[in-house]
Amino acid sequence: MFYLLFLLVWYALVGTVFIVLGLPLVIVASGVFLVLCTGAYLRASGQALGMRLPGETVPVPQPPGVPAYVHYLSGPAGRDLRQVARLTWRDMRRQAETTRTWLKSRFFHYGMNNYRRAVGVLLAAGVVAGAVITALVMTFVALGALLVWGLLFVLAKALLYLLRGLDLGLSQLRGIKLTCPACHHRVVYPAYDCPNPLCSHRHKDVRPGRYGLLRRTCWCGYRMPTLLLLGSHRMTAWCPHCEAPMAEGAGTAREIVIPMLGATTAGKTRMMLALAATMTGGERSGISATTADEPTGNALAQMQEALAARGDTGKTIAEDAVRAYSFNLGGGRVRRLVHIYDPPGEDFGDSARLQARRFLRGAHAFVFVVDPFAIPDVWNSLNPQAQREYRAIRSSQPPSYIFEQVLENLNGMGVRTADKSLAVAVTKSDLTSDLPICAGLGDGNDAVRGWLSDRVGMANMVRSIEKSFGDVRYFHTTARFTPAGTDQNVHDLLKWTLGRYGVN
Known part of the structure; x- marks a missing residue:
């Protein structure tokens, strides 16, 4: 124990x-x-x-x-x-x-x-x-x-x-939207080339997301801004739909889309060139602008050379894609990006072709070029010798037909023409000033409107114009260039068209 x-x-x-x-x-x-x-x-x-x-x-x-x-x-x-x-x-x-x-x-x-x-x-x-x-x-x-x-x-x-x-x-607050000047699609955000000169990569959407918040890093190691606020507009921009170059500074200023309307040989291209020269000249109009992309600069230079060489800009080919002539307006209190479209005259005789022109849906203002020689009363007043002389520069369709075609297709596209402005330019004043039927035709709005309505039988067209569009003004112009520059009425037309959108 x-x-x-x-x-x-x-x-x-x-x-x-x-x-x-x-x-x-x-x-x-x-x-x-x-x-x-x-x-x-x-x-x-x-x-x-x-x-x-x-x-x-x-x-x-x-x-x-x-x-x-x-x-x-x-x-x-x-x-x-x-x-x-x-x-x-x-x-x-x-x-x-x-x-x-x-x-x-x-x-x-x-x-x-x-x-x-x-x-x-x-x-x-x-x-x-x-x-x-x-x-x-x-x-x-x-x-x-x-x-x-x-x-x-x-x-x-x-x-x-x-x-x-x-x-x-x-x-949105600044009213800025992006439109491709080539394919005319609305662009949510452009594609951008990497700013590194040794890199050839293109980035389709650099906005904040999976590939970066404030900066995106390219494969080459270069860091790119992701927002317009941070400077992405300083990079080379491309349309993500057709891969065409966008206008310089796209996304930093409100756009003004201005299509030219008129029949073949009415003088749309010459008028567009006169408007471009007025914008980029700027001394008399008070509007200072520069071309916004390389295609615009090249096309204007070629037309100026053709005009100086043979006195004609050349016919707009119907099969060509319509690329806008783009301009950056600055130097004043506002900045704007202006796109001027010059579709071929054949479009206005073919509803299917006209419906395919997307830029008509996004237009802010229109310039309707009226060839006085295409007005039946004016043409019938000419003697046979004058008709032979002017036949080559006369439009094939009367302006009333062209306007009805445009109006019908705009309504079919859902365009609210009552919210748009229309400048009606009766051209070739340098050729018609001595014609008896044009006697007393002045340069003011009321004078041109009265001449069209009361003197040459275009009253129905005038009523349709003023019923359809919210703001209308008439001009008597010429697209002819002189040593003094473009016609003063072209300056007035440009200032009126752009003035509705804050340019003064």
Whole structure:
């Protein structure tokens, strides 16, 4: 009985000493394993987030067809988190295997005494406790990282839509819309060439999104602005629909779309050229403008050369695509981007061709060029010799027919003509001033209107014009160029047409 009591006390004492002395050993072993695993996590984070060792690089796939790097929060961040988790798990398993091998060789090898086995048990218990603690710590770290990434992702998305909305809202408040001068589509946002002169990549939509918030990084490494507010308009812009060049500064000023209306040989092209010369000359009209794109500058230069060489700008080919002649108006209190369209006269005799001209739907004002020689009363008043002389420059259809065709098709397109202005330009005043039927025809609005309505039998056309359009004015003009410049009435026509849209 005494022996059993002695053994009980002895083992209790030994167990107490074992626990008292072994507990710190367990804690130390647990702490060491936690530190080792924490080190593995930090190394994995360094390798995944940029401080990588050879052979540990993480491939970042490029988006197909988009020559830009994905924004960090829209893809790379998730891949980095997964890579951190993968590398951490791999290193922790490696560390656990190393620790197990070390414990087995040092404390559990065959033939070792009970003392070393006891120490091994304590160390193993510490390692197990450390593994449990590490698992809990790493779980909270992973959840924290996911939470931070999620918050940043939500904030980035909110900022993305805020920036887009701000850019769109300011454009709407300023009445700015983008129209392709070539295919006439409304453009939500242009495509832009990378500003790096050594790069040839084109970016179709640089607005804040998956590929950047304030800046987009091209494959070449160049950082591009994503908003008009940040200067994207200074890059070379292209239409995303037809890939034609957009006007310089598109998206920074309100557009004014002005189609020229009139029959073949009515003088639309000459009138357009006179309006262009008036805008870019600017001394007498007070309007200062520059060509807004290279195609406009080249086309005007070619027409000027043809006019100087043979006295004619050449006929607008019916099969040609109609590209706008674009001008940037500045120098005053307002800036505007003016698009003047000069469709071929054949369009106005073919409803299908006219319906295909999208720019008519977005027009703000129209210039209706009236050839006086196409008015039956004027033509019939000429003697046979004058008719032979003017037959080559006479329009094939009367202006009343052309106007009815235009009006019918505009109504069919859903264009509210009552909200539009129409400048009626009776042209070739330099050729008709000496004709008896034009005697007394002055330059003022009332004089021209009265002549059309009361003298040459165009009363029905005049009534239809004034009933259909909200604002109408009549001009007696010539597109002839003189050393003094263009005709003063062309200046007046231009100022009246643009004045309704804030240009003065």
